[in-house]
Amino acid sequence: MTALMVRMLTSPSVPMPMQTPDLEDEVSLARYPFLPQAVPWIAQLASANGIDLDVLLDGGALELSRRRGRMRLIDTVDSDEGVEAAAMGDIHTENGRVLEAFSYYYARLVICASEDERLISRWAQAEAARAERLLAVDLDNLPVVAETYISQIRLKENGLWQIGLKDFIEICPSISGARWRLPNCDVKDGWVTLHEERTYSSSSKLARLLRERIKRTIQSGAIVKMADINTDLAMRLAEPVGMVVGLVAARQSDAIEISSAGKEDWPPCMRGVIGQLADAVNVNHYGRVFLGAISRTVGLPRENCVDFFRAAPDFSESVTTYQVGHLYDHEYTPSGCSKLKLNHNCPVLKGDDSLCDQIWMDHPLKYVRAKQRRRKQQAVNEEVVESNSAPDD
Numbered sequence: 001m002t003a004l005m006v007r008m009l010t011s012p013s014v015p016m017p018m019q020t021p022d023l024e025d026e027v028s029l030a031r032y033p034f035l036p037q038a039v040p041w042i043a044q045l046a047s048a049n050g051i052d053l054d055v056l057l058d059g060g061a062l063e064l065s066r067r068r069g070r071m072r073l074i075d076t077v078d079s080d081e082g083v084e085a086a087a088m089g090d091i092h093t094e095n096g097r098v099l100e101a102f103s104y105y106y107a108r109l110v111i112c113a114s115e116d117e118r119l120i121s122r123w124a125q126a127e128a129a130r131a132e133r134l135l136a137v138d139l140d141n142l143p144v145v146a147e148t149y150i151s152q153i154r155l156k157e158n159g160l161w162q163i164g165l166k167d168f169i170e171i172c173p174s175i176s177g178a179r180w181r182l183p184n185c186d187v188k189d190g191w192v193t194l195h196e197e198r199t200y201s202s203s204s205k206l207a208r209l210l211r212e213r214i215k216r217t218i219q220s221g222a223i224v225k226m227a228d229i230n231t232d233l234a235m236r237l238a239e240p241v242g243m244v245v246g247l248v249a250a251r252q253s254d255a256i257e258i259s260s261a262g263k264e265d266w267p268p269c270m271r272g273v274i275g276q277l278a279d280a281v282n283v284n285h286y287g288r289v290f291l292g293a294i295s296r297t298v299g300l301p302r303e304n305c306v307d308f309f310r311a312a313p314d315f316s317e318s319v320t321t322y323q324v325g326h327l328y329d330h331e332y333t334p335s336g337c338s339k340l341k342l343n344h345n346c347p348v349l350k351g352d353d354s355l356c357d358q359i360w361m362d363h364p365l366k367y368v369r370a371k372q373r374r375r376k377q378q379a380v381n382e383e384v385v386e387s388n389s390a391p392d393d
Contacts, residue, residue: 069106082129128215272347292327
């Protein structure tokens, strides 16, 4: 293998438990190629099959891997559920394992060549969402993957998983939902119990927590590896990079384009949350409630509000529709500027927007009304100028 190929296969150092559990099952390694245990196995696979960077990019033997890699990238943009979980080949065969493992590395090369950290975040989220769906039902591998990413984790005799309080606190702020807030959890002696719910098992909850750790590991690794993308490699990957960048641009345009009047009056905080969601940023709970509340207040249809969330990492049509409906039905009012700043949902710094700099500007709805007054006054002034400039009969 070339030196560049070795660097691209090698994982950077990321925070992990002190000891990584052994995992030698090749089927599992192919199914979860992002695992640190998969790195030496895939390097060995490359050497045994004569796979170097040129073969990965252009070799006929890996055409199916590149096709599967492109499908992973398309799912990153087009699928709300993340990357398709099913492999193209039978991973119980060596050819199938080669196909699946190197499709992941080809997709990562393309994402790194984009040099777009937002796109890297989106791809990492899609791969992590795939892993979550697999792990929720893969009870054989769930323990070893959990021990790979979580320092304190144990399975009780009653079948319930428990996670150390420190790990839980570090992971949960990026997950929306009341069940993930510490006051609502069963905490005892430094352990958080993941209880069974009617439609949400303890194993599924653990898989959801692992999704966050897996995403961060994939994302941080890809950002480090951007430095290995030289000009020649970037040119060779220009076509697949252009494909995925074009898909993202089209998706964002569809999500943000709104037919409702008054878009020019939206305050920066509202635009900021919409922009973050369009970039697949996992906006916090306060930002989401604010967007729903202000969308209702300015008269946007519920369907338009739901559309804002479609690119969010954890988007669910039914859940989002229900939550938006709750905000509209109970006539929530949007938070004021002080609360938005406190919860990191105000994107404006002093000097960014002269209207926001006004002393009396303490609520987004004041911004909307001020913009409307200014626009109406401007229309009146233009009408006066046009009247004065008209020729006399």
